[in-house]
Amino acid sequence: MAFLSFVIPGAGQFYLKERGRGGSILAAALVQFGLISWSLNLKVAQWTVGRLTTSWLWIVVGLFWIWNVYDAYNITQGKSGSGLIGIFLTAFVIYVIAWQVTDIRLDRLVTRFGNALKILNDIIHPDLFARDASGHWIPSENFGYIFGTIQSQPVPDILVRLKLVSAGTLIPGYQAGKIVETIALGLMATLFSTILAVPISFLAARNITARIPGGVVIYYVMRTFLNIVRAIDTLIWGLIVILWVGLGSFAAVIALTIHSIAALGKLFSEEVEHIDAGPIEAVTATGANLFQTIRYAVIPQIVPPFLGYTLLRWDINVRSATIVGMVAGGGIGFFIIESLRLSAYTQYAAALWAIAVVVIIVDYISAKWRESIEAGVVQTSAAKPRPFYTSLRAWFFIVIGVAAFIYCWNLSGIDLKALFEPAPTFWQLIRSFVSFNLDPEVTSAVIAQMMITIFQALLATTLGGLVAIPFSFLAAHNLMGRSRFSLVIYYLIRTLFNIVRSIEAILYVAIFFYWVSFGPFAGMLALSLTTFGLIGKLFSESIENIDSGLLEAITATGATRFQAIVYGVLPQIVPPFVSYSIYQWDINIRMATIVGFAGGGGIGSLLYNNYFPFGEYRSAGTAVALIVIVVAIMDFASSKLREKLI
Amino acid sequence: MLRVEHLTKIYPNGTTALRDVSFEVNDGEFLAVIGLSGSGKSTLLRCINRLIEPTSGRIIWNDLDVTAAPASELRNIRRQIGMIFQQFNLVKRSSVLTNVLAGRLGYNNPSQSLLNYFSPADQKLALENLEQLGLADKAHVRADSLSGGQQQRVGIARALMQDPKLVLADEPVASLDPVLAHSILKYLEQMNKERKITVLCSLHFLDLVHRYATRAIALKEGQLVFQGLPKEIDDAQFKAIYGQEAERVTII
C-alpha cells in the first residue's frame, strides 16, 4: 500500500478505503506541483544547483511525498496519524509562492516608515475645519465639497410665475455635497434594483418555473445570468457603463443597479422557492382565482423577507456608492480620485471620515429596521388597527419619501434618454467582449494577474484574521469583566472595528501605496485592513455566542481566566472562526479584483490600466470571464465547505 | 349529494394513489375516511375539489360534473366546498381576520379584493364566525402567534366563510393533542348538525371515528376496502384495513 502511495500520492489511502483522505492528498499534491511549475518562470523560490535552476520548494514536495507514504504505511498498521503535517507542508508551499508572487516587501514597511507616519498624520488631521481671519474655527472649503454648502441661488421658477416673488431674487439654498450625492446614488440604485429584481426572481425560482412550459430552460438561463452578473464587481460594471451613458452620476447609478439586481435576484428567488405551499393550496380551495391567490397567499409571505433583503442591499449599495465614482464618476469616489491625483491627502482623509460616519449610520438604521421586520408586528390587543390613510404619521412619511425620491432623482442626474443613445464604441465593446482574446500572451498575463488576486486575498485574510483574533477577544462582552476599564476597552475596539470595516478596501489602497509604493503588496495590505474590521466583528460576535455553561463550569473548578479561555472557549470558536475565514476569503477575492483600480495590483490593474484605456475589449472580456469563473467556483466551494463545518 | 365514480389517480412518477374508487355521500352525513398512512386519503379528498387532477373517473356533486368543469365553474364549485388541513395552512404573517376573510374570496369581485377590500357584511360575518369559535379577541393578531388548536379553529372559520355545503377535512386533528382533537371535532360535528353541512373527514384513530362519524369508508393501497357504519368495523375488518399486526389503540 505504501508503495501505491509512492507511485501516486493518496492512492494507497484511497485503496485502503480512506477515500476522503486519499482524494485530499492527491489534490494537495497536484496543487503543489501545479503551483511550483507555474511559478518557475516567475523566478519564485529560485535555487541554483550548478547549472540547473529550479525551485527549492521541490524539497518540500519531497517531504510531502515521504509523509504520504508513511501515512499509508500507518494505515496498513491500523494506526491513523493526524493529517496536520500534510496540511502544514501544503500550506507552506502555497504561502511561500503567494508571498513572492504578491511581491511582499517587509523591509519597505520599515524603511519607508516615515511615509506611514506622514499619511497617518494626515488622516488624523482631515481637511474639515480651518481658522478664519479672526482665528475662529470654521468649516473649511473642503468640508463644503463633501457635505454641501448653503449658497444663494435663484428662486424656483414656479414662485416667480405665481408672482410671489420677483424674478432674479436670490434665496439661500442648499448645494449638495459629494457625500450627499453618494447617499442619493445608493438610494436610487436600491430602489431601481428592487423593482427590477422582483420579476426576475420569479423566473429564477424553481417552484414558479415548474408551472410554466419551458420553465426548466428559463430557470437555468436566469440562474446562470444572475451568477455571471453578480460575479462582476460594481466597479467593473462601471467601466462598461461609462461607454454606454458617459461618465457621471447616472453611470454610477446604472453600475450599482446592475450588480444589485443580480444580488437581490438571487436572494429573492431563494425566498420565493422557500414559500409555504400550504396557504396557496388553502386559498385556491376557497375558489379564489390566480391573482387573488397570489395576493393573499404569496405576497404576505414574501414581502417581509424581500424588504429585509432590500434594506441589507441599501446598506451595501451605499458602501459601493462610495467607490463606484472612482471609475464611473459621481459621488465621493470621484472626489477621492481627484484629491489623490493632486496628492491632497488631508482632503482624502476628510472624505474617509465622512464615509465612515455615513456608512456607520446607514448600517445601524438598516440593521434596526431589519430586526423590526424580522420580529414582525405581533399585535396582541383586540383593537382593530387603523387603516394607514387615517394616520398622520403615515402621510408624513409618504410626503418625506416622495420628496426624497425627487431630490435624489435630480441629484443623481438620471437621464433615461441617455440609455437609448449609447456611444458607438459601446456596441464595439459588447461585440469584442464576448469574442475573447485567447492569444497566449494575453491568457498568461490574465492568469498570472488572477493568481496574484487570489493570493492577495489569501494573504489578506490570513493577516487580517490573525491580527483580529486578539482584538476580538477584547471586544467580546462575555469574556471581558464588568469593570469600567474593560468596558472602555470593549467599546474602543468595537468602535475601531466599525470604523475600519465601514470603508471599502479600495479606498485604503492610497494609504498603503504611499507607504510601500504601488503594487500587489499595497493592495494586499489594504484588503487586510478591511478584513481586520469585518472579521474582527464576526469573530467577537461568535465568541459572544458561545455556550457560557462550559465557561462557568471551568471557572468553577478554580481555573484562571486564561485557562478558562483555553479550555472553555477555544474548542467552541475554532469552527466558526474557520468558517468565517473561508467566507472572508471569498469576499476578499471579489474585493481583490478591483483594488488594482486604485494601484493595488492584481487583475484589476490589468483591466483598468492596460485593457480598457486602450480599447482592448477582447482581452478585457477574457479577464472578466476568468473573474466570473474564479468567483463562481470560490462562491460554490466556500458555501459547501462552510456547510460542512457548521 | 356527492358521487365518486371509478376514481383513479396515478401520479406522474407512476405511484397509483387511488384505484377505481366509487362511493356516495348523502347530504348531511359525517363520513370518516380511514386507512393507513399512504393509503390515499389526502389524494382522495384533494381530487374532490380538484386541487389534484384525477387521472380518470368522475366526481358528481349535486348533479354538477366536477371533473369536467371549466376553470370558472370549478371556482364556483370550490367556493361551496370548504377545506380544512392538517397543517392548518394559514398565512402566518397575516392577521387572523385576513385569514378568515380569505374564505370569502371566491364570492368577491377580484379587483376589489386585490386592494384588500371586503364589504362590511363580510367583515361582520368573519367576526361572527370567530366569535362562535371562541376567537373573537384574536381577530387582529398575527396568525402564527396562536396555538395549534387556535390556528385550526381559524382554519374552520375560514371554511365557514365560504358558506359551504360540504367540508373536506384532511386529518384536521393529527397535529393536535387528544384534548384539542375532541374540541376541534366537536366544532365539526356542530357544523354538521346545526348547519347541515356534509363533512368528509380523514381520521387516524378509530375511537374518534366511532364517536363522531355517521358512516365510514376505508382505503387500503388506494382501494376502497370498507364502506359502512363505524360500529361495523369489527376485529376482522380492522385487520383487513390496517394489516395483521395492527393493534387497536385508544385515546381519551
Ligand SMILES: Nc1ncnc2c1ncn2[C@@H]1O[C@H](COP(=O)(O)OP(=O)(O)OP(=O)(O)O)[C@@H](O)[C@H]1O
Ligand atoms: N405529489 C405526489 N407525487 C407522487 N406520489 C405521491 C404524491 N403525493 C402522494 N403520493 C403518493 O401517493 C400515495 C398516497 O398518498 P396520500 O398522501 O394520499 O396518502 P394518505 O393516506 O393521505 O397518507 P397520510 O396518512 O400519510 O397523510 C402515497 O404512496 C404517496 O407516496
Ligand SMILES: [Mg+2]
Ligand atoms: Mg395525508
